[in-house]
Amino acid sequence: MNAIPWPQHLIVLPVLVPLLVGALLIPVNESRHQLKFAxxxxxxxxxxxxALALLLMVDGGHWPQDIGVYLAANWAAPFGIALVVDRLAALMLLLTATIALAVLVFSMQRWSRIGVHFHSxxxxxxxxxxxxxLTNDLFNLFVFFEVMLAASYGLVLHGYNLRRIRTGMQYVAINLxxxxxxxxxxxxxxxxxxxxxxxxxxxxxxxxxxxxxxxxSVGACILALAFLTKGAMWPLxxxxxxxxxxxxxxxxxMLVLMTKVGVYAVLRVxxxxxxxxxxxxxxFGLEALTIGGMATLMFGAIGMLASQDGGRMAGYGAIISSGTLLAVxxxxxxxxxxAGLYYLVGSTLAMAAFMMLIELTERIRPPGAALLAVTMEAFAIEDKPEDPVGVGIPRSLAFLGLAFAGCALVISGMPPLSGFVAKFSLFHALLDASDGGGATAxxxxxxxxxxxxxxxxxAAIIALMRLGVRTFWASGAVAPPRLQFSEAAPIATLVVLCVVLTVQAGAVFAYLDRTVFGLAHSGAYAERVTGEPPVSRAAENGDRP
Amino acid sequence: MELVVAISVGVVFGAGIWLILRPRTFQLITGLMLMSYAVNLFIFAMGRLWVNRPPITPDPGIDPTQFADPLPQALVLTAIVIGFATTALYLVIMIGARGLTGSDHVDGEEPRE
Structure with missing residues (x-):
């Protein structure tokens, strides 16, 4: 394979590395937790x-038309499976890796230890x-969806308790x-x-x-049903x-990322x-997406107002974010x-941080408070290990409050964070797009x-404010909760990334404009992908020293 | 032949849909399996229905219209394997749910009368 310059292989590595490491970790005994984590x-x-390298290469003009193509098994594109990295794919890879890293560090202390095979x-x-x-083949997309889903079935059930089994069963059935x-x-x-x-x-x-x-078109509609089930469009x-x-x-x-995969697949296809x-x-079908997206927004907003428990509220927040994206x-x-893609990046980061934050805020409430709330699951089997020992970070309550406020600002789209920038530019673009000639209303x-x-x-700001008041002011907490550094740092990083996204909005938007420009030129995309020549045997021999 | 295949796929899939709307996990898993059979048949039929035509030949100098489309056959193999694996996984969850909840209802509890 000397004929392929080595950077070309970077395209396949985001699939190969996790596969090999995951397989390698299966036979390692659970007691060697540190090794697995490492x-x-x-x-x-x-x-x-x-992901960072791919993003820089795609944006730095490394490939013709800024699209990298990797022909798996060296078959030319329409016959073999091609992996394609363009600006959108590189952005999603980077987002995935960032959130995965944050989640992994967060789960180091306790969550990765409550069940087996978490790391695999x-x-x-x-x-x-x-x-x-990465994939550019619909059936290959199905295979990767199944890999992702099968892993997620295991992860949803991770830390096996009654509640997880119940919802897990429905989750698996729907996805099947x-x-x-x-x-x-x-x-x-x-x-x-x-x-x-x-x-x-x-x-x-x-x-x-x-x-x-x-x-x-019938096939595409049925396919869209599958994507939109992942992307959680109302009524799916x-x-x-x-x-x-x-x-x-x-x-x-991590599930927050999975809803974005559904949205991404719809966008790409x-x-x-x-x-x-x-x-x-x-x-074809774009009106249906707009209307479905708006219905999803409505459903998410009402659900958010109606929910008491932080986890459910975050779930409805993810639905709102999906709805906005689908309408866009x-x-x-x-x-x-x-603007929609900018919203996607910001809201996914904030949502992931919020999911982790909720668990930390639960520690503020004195034991037993959770049982008093009527809607809480009173009979859940307690599966959490005893409170973490070791050095906690100081001023934990202030940290939690700040992080909560940061997430809430991004999720609800209030100034000054990225949620507001996203919504503002979205409205601006919507008004601009619809009176393109200046005359039409x-x-x-x-x-x-x-x-x-x-x-x-x-709705989001009301619901989050209510949750915040109940958690931070009305919880009757006496002592600040103990937080580990490894639990606080990932959340802080994600929130700081949201701030960076706001400060660097100009640069990010320039990148996203190029992304959308590439997406809109599907003809050039098709030519680039199907035109990629396989490595010929002669060239391979010629290059060999 | 097309009509027979179409009707049988439709009947199997319809039975699957009816079963997955039932409240017991056994009915649910049976429904899922029926649906996966119907889907596999459907994919297979999408390569058009042929009789007595090989999908692969070692000789390149042959008229391709005389051969069956090999791609749906490859797709169906993958789909069977994946469907089998996910169904097996679901069975494990079902057994876990039966053990933890003591009920084979899909909601994990018997409906209140």
């Missing part, structure tokens, strides 16, 4: 570095996530059915177009006859709040297949999409969407 940490850090499952989840972001829908959609698309390569599909869609076009997202609240906090933080070059099918994807305008749908986003923000 391997996991090394692998996740490596993933972060690779964590690595497999990472592999599935990375693979889903969604996987069947995924397969049906893939089969229909193959029957209609004769290819499963996403880039190639984009090139072929315009050439299809009317009948095959119908078949393809009822499984989400219960699962998030029941899963252990680090796992819930729709932009490549039903982009501007799709002929009669251009923009439905708009499909360059400026709107860029803003569409009623756009007004409705903006109103719903504002309403969801209001």
């Amino acid at each position: 391997f996991n940490l090394a692998s996740t850090t490596l993933s972060l570095l690779i 499952l964590f690595q497999f989840l990472l592999m599935g996530l990375n693979g889903a972001f 059915v969604a996987s069947f829908l995924f397969l049906i959609g893939v089969a229909l698309i193959y029957a209609a177009a004769g290819t499963l390569n996403i880039a190639d599909l984009g090139a072929r869609v315009a050439l299809l006859g009317a009948e095959d076009g119908y078949l393809l 997202g009822f499984w989400l709040p219960g699962t998030y609240a029941a899963a252990s906090p680090p796992v819930a933080a 729709w932009q490549s297949i039903f982009g501007d070059e799709a002929g009669a099918l251009t923009g 994807i439905g708009q499909s305008e360059a400026g709107v999409l860029a 803003v569409a009623p749908m756009t007004w409705l969407m903006m109103a719903l986003i504002v309403f969801a923000g209001l």
Whole structure:
């Protein structure tokens, strides 16, 4: 394989490294916890570095048209499976690795020890996530979805108790059915177009006859059902709040990423297949996404107001974030999409931090307080190990309060943090996009969407304020809770990243504008992917010293 | 032949849907398995239905229209393996739920009368 320059192999590493490390850790005995953790940490850090390198390479003009293509097993693109890294994929890889690293450090003290094989499952989840972001083949996407889901089934049940088993059973059943829908959609698309390569599909869609076009759109709809079940669009997202609240906090933080995979898949498939070059099918189904996204926003906002428990509230927060993103994807305008992606990054970071933070704030309440709350699960088997021993960080209450406020500001979209910048630019782009010529009025749908986003923000701030007051002021805490440094640092890092995102908004938006520009040019994308030549035997021999 | 395959896939899938809406885990798992069989048949049929045509030939100089499409067959193999593994995983969770809750209801508790 001398003919391939080594940086090319970086594209496949985000899949290979977690796979190998995860497999390696299975036979290691659970009692050697430190060793397992060290391997996991090394692998996740490596993933972060690779993601960073890929992002710099993609944005630094390393590849023609800024798209890196890796032909697995050296088969040319429409026949073999191609892994593709463009700006969007690189961004998602970086986001995944960042959150994974934070979650892993957070779980070091207690959560990774309450069950077996946490580290292997964590690595497999990472592999599935990375693979889903990188792959350019629909069936391969299915395989990576299944890898990710199988790992997540294990992780949701991690620290086996009654509540987790109950919600886990429903979570697995729903996702199994969604996987069947995924397969049906893939089969229909193959029957209609004769290819499963996403880039190639984009090139072929315009050439299809009317009948095959119908078949393809039916297939795409069924496929979208599977994606939107992961992305928790109303009415497919009822499984989400219960699962998030029941899963252990680090796992819930990783699940936040999984909803984003569903959103990402919709964005990727729709932009490549039903982009501007799709002929009669251009923009197919986008209204449905907008309307579905708005319904999801409404559902999430009402759910957030109605929930008492922090975990459920965070789950509904994730639904609001999904709803906003889906509505944005439905708009499909360059400026709107860029703002949506900015929102995605900020809200995912804040949501993941919030999931972990909630568990720490539970420690503020005196023991027994949780049992008094009517909606709390009174009969849950206590599975937490005894309170962590060792040196806690000072001023823990102040830290928790600040971190909570930071997360709440981003989630609800209040100034001065990134949530506000995201919403402001989103509204700006929406108004800009709808009166492009300057003469036409803003569409009623756009007004409705903006109103719903504002309403969801209001609902979020009310709900979070209520939770904050109850947790910090009305809890009757006497002594500040003990926090480990390894528990506080990841949350602080994620919140600080949100601040950095706000301060560096200009640079981030420039990158996202380039990302969206690349997404909109599906023709160039298809040419680049299918045009990548496999390594020829002769070239390989020629290069050999 | 198309009609027979279509009807059988539809009947199996329909039975699966009915079963996954039932409250007991045994019915649920049976429904999931039926659905996975139907989906596998469906993928297989998407390569069009042929009789007596090989999918692979060592000789490259042959008219491709005389051969069955090998790709759906490869897809269906992968789908069978993955479906089998996830169903097995689900069975384990089911047994765990039965042991912890003492009930085989999907909600983990008997419905109140």
